[in-house]
Amino acid sequence: MERKTKLKLMVIWAKFAAILFTLPIAAQSFDQHQAKLDTYLTTLSDNNKIMTAVYVTDSGVPRYEHYAGLASVEGNVPISAQTRFRIGSVTKTFTAVLIMQLIENNKLSLDTKLNQFYPAIPNAAQINIKHLLSHRSGIFNYTNDPDYMSFMTTPQTEEQLISRIRGYQPEFSPGSKHKYSNSNYVLLGFIIESLYGQPLQEVIARNITQPLNLDSTYYGNSIEIEENEASSYRYNAHWVKHPETHMSAPHGAGAIVSNAKDTNEFFTALFEGKLVSNDSLSAMMKLEDGYGLGMTAAPFGEKQFYGHFGGIDGFVSAAGYNTEDGLNITVLSNAVNYNFNEVLIAVLKTMYGHSIDIPDFSAKSITLSEKVLSSFEGQFASTQIPIKIRFWVEDGRLMSQGEGQGAVPLTAYSETKFRFDPAGLVINFEEPNSSSNRSNGFVLSQGGGKYEFKRQQ
Template sequence: MKGIATLSLSAQWLFNIIKITAILFTLPVSAQSLNPGQAELDNYLTSLSTNNKMMTAVYVSKNGTPLYEHYAGFASVEKVVPITAQTRFRIGSISKTFTAVLVMRLIEKNKLSLNTKLDQFFPDIPNASDISIKHLLSHRSGIFSYTNDPEYMRYRTTPQTKAQMLSRIQAFQPEFKPGTKYNYSNSNYAILSYIVESLHNKSLAEVITDEITNPLNLNNTYVGNNTETEEHEAFSYRFNNLWIKQPETHMSVPHGAGSIVSTAKDTNQFFSALFTGKLVSTSSLTAMMALENGYGLGLAGEPFGEKRFYGHFGGIDGFVSAAGYNTEDGLNITVLSNAVNYNFNDVLITVLQSMYGLPIDKKL
């Protein structure tokens, strides 16, 4: 959840984005009741768009009830297509929570366990006999992230097969002994999604539809493909005197690590469903929320004052996204962007300040 960079899934920004959360939620929270303060927040978010700072889709709910939503900017700058409630964004690493849910559901069906070793599926990956499903879920496998490989930029926009991606992952030397350290790696969740496909004998797109989006009626959430504005999908941009459209990562590359497309509302409802027992059992959710180095099993957790939010951040191409759920008061915040020329953390802090009735102190 870091500063702007050109790599669509790079460790420098996109999928090491979680490291920023230590400075994200740092303000004191004293208000006990929620007060959206919509007019001031609306003005702030609108000004970001009109001043070429950031385009956004914001959706906030509390205990499943909508509190606030705001849409500003363009899904397509070239065609002057505005961002609306129907706009679908690439949500990057938030996809990892979807993949983790699928894995936990397989564990509940006794198809896997947290202690299942990777060599049962991919024995050619170094240390596979010592790497567990839990190590993969918690980024403690020691497997090098393929997005950190300089070659990544060469192939990221072209279709890749599972065999091609596994061949790359298998060729990397381990970074450390499994279980001894934490290091965020997209390879972990690509591998997990291949395991999900193997056990379901279906594509990841089909499994997500069957297990998550159809049961929850999330009709705007799916594994992405080439962007189509006719399908309400947004392009992404970076600013260099004007908004410049970014190349599109082919979704076969991130796969379960970052291939999902969704709206702000659908993403918000996914996390509401997760934390209200509609996707996994209480024991599975507890395991997902057990943090080590700030990360659990497909979930990150950080405080906002004395409050704690669980969720995930994401980045892919020019997209940046954040989703967080407070299990104590039920506040659920989703911020999606396809164009950032501003401090994304300041936007998240400002939305949270507004939701908790605190003065908004971030100004352009």
């Protein structure tokens, strides 16, 4: 369930990196690249940047796996191939599969109206199943409700969640635009339960996990370390355990637990036609405003990966399948203090034979005077990427804000070099002009790309 500020910041700063990334293939063997990726992931874990499980297949054949960090910091339990993570909104692809199966069995259609199930929800007579699947219903996202934090850790009934969703005013007319809303998939989860007359966890098991022998994938409950389930963490000078969402709160929008191998195998099975028909899969993959039916797509150069991202508590996940060459990437994490997108790029670069750089975390941050920091204040723009960035000094720190985005604090590592580690962002300013005492430009480095910015004002 993508609602966390930290994850949003990662996406804000990272969104150009994957799109614009393109490099020549380095003359190294895959074994050399793989060893470097091992070092990269271990370095991040050892420096409290991220803890991960990575599993990659090529047309269903295992190609790479790596596990770094701790499933339980308190118990010193390492992440392993067996470790199970909450996969957040990757659950939506599972829910969409169950809906498409119902459609194939003539129990539903994409045109079925929501008022057949929940007539009291505003616009229910105009909202159809396709609107819910594609986030085009106009229903407010209940996880954006300020009260969500007060009830997310406690058991929620269908009646309680529907009552909340029913009480929101529509954000737009059904079908008129796309806006991501977890409410859509909570409703779909309850519709599945209604049509099968079974709890969602039983339908998931019968229709997906049991036929595919995904023994480590299921509708989650309270985290049990003894059952190979990971806790999640946030970083505040050290890893701090994150509160647990009660899995009745996300339901069909984000309640599944899985390990990296099982998640990967689910997507292989989906794209190999083992879960839905070719027509259903094509409908899921047809994107409008960047989203299909329980599925999105992420570019890597000219390549396209279909799948989903997820975030719940301190967990972050990504699953992507390239239909052109069969490469299937799964990255799961229970602790993120770094740009998750940077990790995905490193994995993808390695799989396609590109070299990656090992981050150097040995540098120590320094404190600069407000007089020095003020030389970087102003607005800058680039001809390489369509974004303007503004800098200002606040409470003794240099702040930055991309146009239309949230503000982030920068940490100084020299008199001209600044970093924002949660996004893997490095900014190298030009030396301030001696007469104006202003820097006239900088180079932004992220995701293997370097982008030059010049002062506008």
